Amino acid sequence: MVTMQDVAKRASVSIATVSFVLSGAKPISAATRERVETAMRELGYRRNPVGAALARGRTNIIALLYPALQRPASGTVMGFFTSAAARAQERGFNLVLWPISNDAGEAAALARTGLVDGVLLMEVQMQDERVDALAPGTTPFALIGRTRAPEGLTYVDVDFETSMSEAIAALSELGHRDIAFITGNWDADHLEGHGAAERSHVRFLSEMSARGVTAPLVLHCPEDSLEGRRFGRELVEQHPEITALVLMNEHAGPGIVMGLRDAGARVPDDVSIISIGSSAHMAGMADPPLTFMRTPAEELGRLGVDAIIERIESADAERPAVLLACEMQPGESLAPPRATR
Structure with a gap:
């Protein structure tokens, strides 16, 4: 293995000079740097970028x-x-x-x-x-x-608080009152008190309370398309009064739409959906494509x-x-x- 000592000998410089060229810790003249780098190329010396970075005290x-x-x-x-x-x-x-x-x-x-x-x-x-x-x-x-x-x-x-308020306002303007909030099964994934879900949940409850809904529906679905399909079927069976969903669950979203359809509920004729904190990629996977609130x-x-x-x-x-x-x-x-x- 070629060492720094070999490079120093070939370039007729000290080992310290080779080290400074590699690390950049001290300024070296252009001529000396060129001699050292030529020696490294001729000998096939391989730099150790991690070691050089640690020597500088910065890895970038x-x-x-x-x-x-x-x-x-x-x-x-x-x-x-x-x-x-x-x-x-x-x-x-x-x-x-x-x-x-x-x-x-x-x-x-x-x-x-x-x-x-x-x-x-x-x-x-x-x-x-x-x-x-x-x-x-x-x-x-x-x-x-x-x-x-x-x-x-x-x-x-x-800003999930503002985003949730705008989602509820859009549904309310259309005349929806029986709105459910569907999020992921966070606690089961050891992400209890997840900031996005928790803040959205709290604002959902306050917005619905302001509209006179005393017991708004909040449900959790595993983040999986097949689980979403099962969830959509069960939602229609167990909560036929629901006319709109605020969905915060990208992985389950398309499956939920299919599950609603399996149970005879069409989107948006029977159930409207806004996917909050989402992406165009997910929204386009659903049929029909979902109205969504794009995460920045x-x-x-x-x-x-x-x-x-x-x-x-x-x-x-x-x-x-x-x-x-x-x-x-x-x-x-x-x-x-x-x-x-």
């Missing part, structure tokens, strides 16, 4: 922690991934997807390795133990999402990377708190309730 790697063991990635989540990776590359960083569980110990252990310059957390819970574990450390972190008390944290998030995933992915890089480059940088609401996108799943036509 950001870890995006997504609890893939608890929740499969949807089209919306992929929008976060791709936009964040592109933005990181634009700014001279590499984004690495770290698909571990939402275990606090694993997050803290990763931060302590020194392999990453910063950490971005996704699928944030209202009381997220990962935040508590990372806070005492020295590795900067930011959230795509927010906890129950996010003061003092760096985060970007979807691309925007928040970029903003999240900007936020963590600012923290990496300056510990005293301002800690942004950004909220963006979903945008209503037309589909073919809304109509007035049959009784009002």
Whole structure:
């Protein structure tokens, strides 16, 4: 194996000079750098980029922690991934997807390795133990999402409260009163108190209460298309009074539409649907295509990377708190309730 000593001997420089050329830790003249790099090429010396990065005290790697063991990635989540990776590359960083569980110990252990310059957390819970574990450390972190008390944290998030209010308003304007909120089976996936679902749930209840509905229906469906189909059939059988759904479950969405049809309920003639916090990819998989509220995933992915890089480059940088609401996108799943036509 070719060593740094071999390179130094071929280039007639010290080992320290070779090290400085590799790490960039000290300025080296152009002529000397050229001699060292020529020697490396001639000898077939292979750089160790990780070692060089650690020597500089900076790896230019950001870890995006997504609890893939608890929740499969949807089209919306992929929008976060791709936009964040592109933005990181634009700014001279590499984004690495770290698909571990939402275990606090694993997050803290990763931060302590020194392999990453910063950490971005996704699928944030209202009381997220990962935040508590990372806070005492020295590795900067930011959230795509927010906890129950996010003061003092760096985060970007979807404004699910405003988004839910707009969804209920759209259904109410059509004349719907018997509206159900359908979300994922979060507790079973060890994501209790998931921020997006919890905030949407609370706002759904308050909006329905403001319209005089004292016991609005909230149901949970596993995030799976086959389970969604079963769920749709059972919904018609058990709750025939429901005329509209606010759906926060991308994986089950198309299956729910098929299940409704299996049970004789047509969308939108019998049941209207708005998919909240969703993507065009999912909405287009349903028949008919769903009206949906687009998650600003691309925007928040970029903003999240900007936020963590600012923290990496300056510990005293301002800690942004950004909220963006979903945008209503037309589909073919809304109509007035049959009784009002």
